[in-house]
Amino acid sequence: xxxxxxxxxxxxxxxxxxxxxxxxxxxxxxxxxxxxxxxxxxxxxxxxxxxxxxxxxxxxxxxxxxxxxxxxxxxxxxxxxxxxxxxxxxxxxxxxxxxxxxxxxxxxxxxxxxxxxxxxxxxxxxxxxxxxxxxxxxxxxxxxxxxxxxxxxxxxxxxxxxxxxxxxxxxxxxxxxxxxxxxxxxxxxxxxxxxxxxxxxxxxxxxxxxxxxxxxxxxxxxxxxxxxxxxxxxxxxxxxxxxxxxxxxxxxxxxxxxxxxxxxxxxxxxxxxxxxxxxxxxxx
Amino acid sequence: xxxxxxxxxxxxxxxxxxxxxxxxxxxxxxxxxxxxxxxxxxxxxxxxxxxxxxxxxxxxxxxxxxxxxxxxxxxxxxxxxxxxxxxxxxxxxxxxxxxxxxxxxxxxxxxxxxxxxxxxxxxxxxxxxxxxxxxxxxxxxxxxxxxxxxxxxxxxxxxxxxxxxxxxxxxxxxxxxxxxxxxxxxxxxxxxxxxxxxxxxxxxxxxxxxxxxxxxxxxxxxxxxxxxxxxxxxxxxxxxxxxxxxxxxxxxxxxxxxxxxxxxxxxxxxxxxxxxxxxxxxxxxxxxxxxxxxxxxxxxxxxxxxxxxxxxxxxxxxxxxxxxxxxxxxxxxxxxxxxxxxxxxxxxxxxxxxxxxxx
Numbered sequence: 292x293x294x295x296x297x298x299x300x301x302x303x304x305x306x307x308x309x310x311x312x313x314x315x316x317x318x319x320x321x322x323x324x325x326x327x328x329x330x331x332x333x334x335x336x337x338x339x340x341x342x343x344x345x346x347x348x349x350x351x352x353x354x355x356x357x358x359x360x361x362x363x364x365x366x367x368x369x370x371x372x373x374x375x376x377x378x379x380x381x382x383x384x385x386x387x388x389x390x391x392x393x394x395x396x397x398x399x400x401x402x403x404x405x406x407x408x409x410x411x412x413x414x415x416x417x418x419x420x421x422x423x424x425x426x427x428x429x430x431x432x433x434x435x436x437x438x439x440x441x442x443x444x445x446x447x448x449x450x451x452x453x454x455x456x457x458x459x460x461x462x463x464x465x466x467x468x469x470x471x472x473x474x475x476x477x478x479x480x481x482x483x484x485x486x487x488x489x490x491x492x493x494x495x496x497x498x499x500x501x502x503x504x505x506x507x508x509x510x511x512x513x514x515x516x517x518x519x520x521x522x523x524x525x526x527x528x529x530x531x532x533x534x535x536x537x538x539x540x541x542x543x544x545x546x547x548x549x550x551x552x553x554x555x556x557x558x559x560x561x562x563x564x565x566x567x568x569x570x571x572x573x574x575x
Numbered sequence: 576x577x578x579x580x581x582x583x584x585x586x587x588x589x590x591x592x593x594x595x596x597x598x599x600x601x602x603x604x605x606x607x608x609x610x611x612x613x614x615x616x617x618x619x620x621x622x623x624x625x626x627x628x629x630x631x632x633x634x635x636x637x638x639x640x641x642x643x644x645x646x647x648x649x650x651x652x653x654x655x656x657x658x659x660x661x662x663x664x665x666x667x668x669x670x671x672x673x674x675x676x677x678x679x680x681x682x683x684x685x686x687x688x689x690x691x692x693x694x695x696x697x698x699x700x701x702x703x704x705x706x707x708x709x710x711x712x713x714x715x716x717x718x719x720x721x722x723x724x725x726x727x728x729x730x731x732x733x734x735x736x737x738x739x740x741x742x743x744x745x746x747x748x749x750x751x752x753x754x755x756x757x758x759x760x761x762x763x764x765x766x767x768x769x770x771x772x773x774x775x776x777x778x779x780x781x782x783x784x785x786x787x788x789x790x791x792x793x794x795x796x797x798x799x800x801x802x803x804x805x806x807x808x809x810x811x812x813x814x815x816x817x818x819x820x821x822x823x824x825x826x827x828x829x830x831x832x833x834x835x836x837x838x839x840x841x842x843x844x845x846x847x848x849x850x851x852x853x854x855x856x857x858x859x860x861x862x863x864x865x866x867x868x869x870x871x872x873x874x875x876x877x878x879x880x881x882x883x884x885x886x887x888x889x890x891x892x893x894x895x896x897x898x899x900x901x902x903x904x905x906x907x908x909x910x911x912x913x914x915x916x917x918x919x920x921x922x923x924x925x926x927x928x929x930x931x932x933x934x
Contacts, residue, residue, distance in 0.1 A: 377828065
């Protein structure tokens, strides 16, 4: 259903002011798939995503969509192809769920054209996909964190873009709500072939849902590929400075990272057995 | 209640710029907005009629109608009404302009305290007028207008530039602080200019209080194009302001050029309040109070907030002017004093009763 695109980051150097945070990243986003950018705190993964969403302009290199630099494209037209859900959007107090979702239709509305039946349909569909139809008249302030996040994703869906970027869409959610949100996104990817690129903190969740992982360290892309191929104990040590054991998830065969507890006086060589004992003692 | 229904129907017919119902809004919200428009138009009609009829000489309503639509020769009462016409028109226009200006500034800065007064724009306009009076001996209204507008624009640019210094660009808090600092600085400068000059002080005092009593058709003509441009621009950017309300990043993601949007909306706001300030002096509270009150009725849709702020701004200012004529008879109280006197308690009541909605 979605049109395929060529969405490429070409040697982008990105930063705030003069200090670069991302140093010359090259990558091509696989269209119609789910990509996840992982990395330690402050490794530049959110900055990269912001550059990909044209919130930040690379000082060198470029982000291109179908061969054209995204910062040169008319921003409103681009907003019909490329959608974004940033980390902390603001919900105006007292806004109803359906009204908030309806604001995702902005790039489709001309100055003279008001609310159209297509807008109506896009909002209804977005509410439906996020299972929030029954909340549509409620005020966003009254909702729980998980519900609110579904409302924001519905807002981005109402934009009806082929590509959707999400910056940590599951932060502050408990494990059940994280899975719920990611299941919905993955379903969106399957049914509409929407290309999804997101930044996630939880490496196991990322491995479970990503078709492709981009691993970043100190502003550089150090590995990319399907999770089963690239998530290894060495990569975890490199990216997170974390000693771990990587096993295979019995349900999905995706890799699962089991961190080794870093016990205070013996930080380097702690085997899995010691860790179990230590945590049992801690719990007691 | 056939009259109320009629008013509501007339209201929906009379507003060509009314946006198509945004999203599937609940019926109650839609009903509330219709009621707000209907009541507002009714109140507007009453306020305008009262403004024409009430004053040092009371005029029966029949004479008001005859003065408006009849032809010469006019009776004495009818002449009184015709004398009050430019004043009524200025009160209505100033109310519209200040209401919309406040709504725009609050939306642009996402700051509930943003108001032409608080951002220092009025004081900047006043400083330029005072400088003109003190150094260049200006006297005509045409000169006031351009100096006030220039002052308003330069102050807005200055305050915005100061707030944009440093990390993170112009945040709502830095903007309000810069505005407050500019207001304090300019007020001191105004005092420094005025204190040694008794004659200038007398001229200025009348202007500074804020009044519509001295309105003439000529002065209205001078500011009419500015008001029209400011209103057109201001209403045109309201859909984008709805996107901006979700945060800068969401707005950019939705395709809004937020730099241009802020500039356009601020220019419209400054144009509106600068033009009014030039003719009527700084009139406080309308731009702060009306959008807040209206937001409680309509919810957070900027298109409705701007339009209803125009309507209720006109109602408030015209009513305040009429009250000023009644309470101090045979003299009158300047409208700028009355808006503060009736505005402050109403505002406090609103804040106490409901939590004022954050932006």
